[in-house]
Amino acid sequence: MKLFSFLWRALLFLAWSCGLCWQGLAAEDSLPYTQTQDVVYGEVHGTGLLLDVFVPKGRTNGLAIVDVASGAWYSDRGKIRDHTLAQMYQIYCARGYTVFAVRPGSKTRYTLGEMDANLKTGIRFIKERAASYRIDPERLGITGASAGGHLATLAALKPLAAKPDGKKPTERFSSAVKAVAVFFPPTDLVEWEVGKPTDEKLLRSLLSLPGASALSESDLQAAARKSSPLHQVVQTEVPFLLIHGDADTVVPLSHSQRFVDAIKKVEGSAELIVKPGGGHAWLSLPEEVRSMADWFDKKLGNAPVPVP
Numbered sequence: 001m002k003l004f005s006f007l008w009r010a011l012l013f014l015a016w017s018c019g020l021c022w023q024g025l026a027a028e029d030s031l032p033y034t035q036t037q038d039v040v041y042g043e044v045h046g047t048g049l050l051l052d053v054f055v056p057k058g059r060t061n062g063l064a065i066v067d068v069a070s071g072a073w074y075s076d077r078g079k080i081r082d083h084t085l086a087q088m089y090q091i092y093c094a095r096g097y098t099v100f101a102v103r104p105g106s107k108t109r110y111t112l113g114e115m116d117a118n119l120k121t122g123i124r125f126i127k128e129r130a131a132s133y134r135i136d137p138e139r140l141g142i143t144g145a146s147a148g149g150h151l152a153t154l155a156a157l158k159p160l161a162a163k164p165d166g167k168k169p170t171e172r173f174s175s176a177v178k179a180v181a182v183f184f185p186p187t188d189l190v191e192w193e194v195g196k197p198t199d200e201k202l203l204r205s206l207l208s209l210p211g212a213s214a215l216s217e218s219d220l221q222a223a224a225r226k227s228s229p230l231h232q233v234v235q236t237e238v239p240f241l242l243i244h245g246d247a248d249t250v251v252p253l254s255h256s257q258r259f260v261d262a263i264k265k266v267e268g269s270a271e272l273i274v275k276p277g278g279g280h281a282w283l284s285l286p287e288e289v290r291s292m293a294d295w296f297d298k299k300l301g302n303a304p305v306p307v308p
Contacts, residue, residue: 032090033089033090033099035054036055038050039053041122041125042121042125042170044110047109049121050103051101052080052100053098053099053100053101054092054093055133060134062096062135062136063097063141064098064126064130064135064141065092065098066099066102066123066143066177067088067089067101067148068149069102069148070103070104070106070115070148071146073115073147074106074107075106075115076106080103082145083101086145086281088143091286091290092293095297097293097302102122102123104116105118107205108210111208112206112227116158120155123142123175124171124174126140128169128170128172141177141179141180141300142177142179142180143180145182146184146281147185149184149185149242152185153180153187153229153240156180157234157236159177162174179239179241180240181242181292181296182241183242183243184244184248185255185259187255187259188229188230188258188259189224190228192252193252194254203220230258230259230262234266235266235267236263236268237268237269239268239269240268241271242260242270242271244257244274245275245276245277245279245280245282246274247279248278273291
């Protein structure tokens with residue numbers, strides 16, 4: 001998946017250099033937001049966890065979107081550049097949303113369980129500072145693509161409860177979100193394709209760190225289920241929107257189809273938009289970002305100003 005992420009970035013750069021880039025890659029002063037980079041939202045073993053904040057220059061709506069900046073379970077500034085190219089920040093901020101691009105860490109340093117914990121720390125951090133950002137902490141949306149979509153979905157299904165007496169201020173807030181909209185997320189780490197187990201090498205790279213004691217086969221499978229949104233589906237009032245291409249050779253469409261079916265089976269709200277011919281991302285992705293923004297407007301209660 002790291003190779004695909006590299007090829008995707010290279011394709012976007014080629015389109016840009018040829019004059020085929022999307023609208024919005026204009027001069028910085030024409031963008032509808034101001035960006036604050038590398039805000040420290042937590043600390044793990046003496047290492048800071050980082051996020052970027054995108055604040056609308058114009059009207060704000062008091063709402064926020066958490067963008068999980070992760071691809072192939074690598075979390076670096078390149079992922080934020082990818083989402084900038086997809087116009088995520090431009091589209092959401094133009095509608096008044098404040099966007100927090102949370103980097104939950106990379107698989108070279110963190111396991112999936114730790115990335116999940118880091119993301120929830122980020123959500124709590126945002127809620128704890130909601131007043132200073134002038135946002136409603138009870139109406140957070142969360143989004144992400146590929147690995148970011150996986151982590152966003154998993155975090156939404158298993159939120160941490162608030163601890164009123166928590167020693168850390170952030171612990172006094174839950175990590176619950178109001179709505180989830182994601183692109184082509186891996187939802188099943190047990191079977192990557194229906195009837196075909198996920199590659200063991202990939203699983204071990206996600207569920208244990210280099211130098212750590214090797215997990216037994218049974219422990220590996222148990223950890224894979226625990227880290228799979230499909231196998232963690234519970235009754236929830238949180239609505240889900242998934243957008244997935246039917247030509248995706250990296251994360252099969254079945255991941256989204258099975259997840260949506262599972263949510264509906266427990267009488268939850270889940271929608272799937274299938275992009276005809278869409279692979280693992282596509283050049284017209286901003287069109288689907290706008291569709292997601294429309295969906296968030298409805299689910300979070302935004303009344304946006306007309307967007308040209």
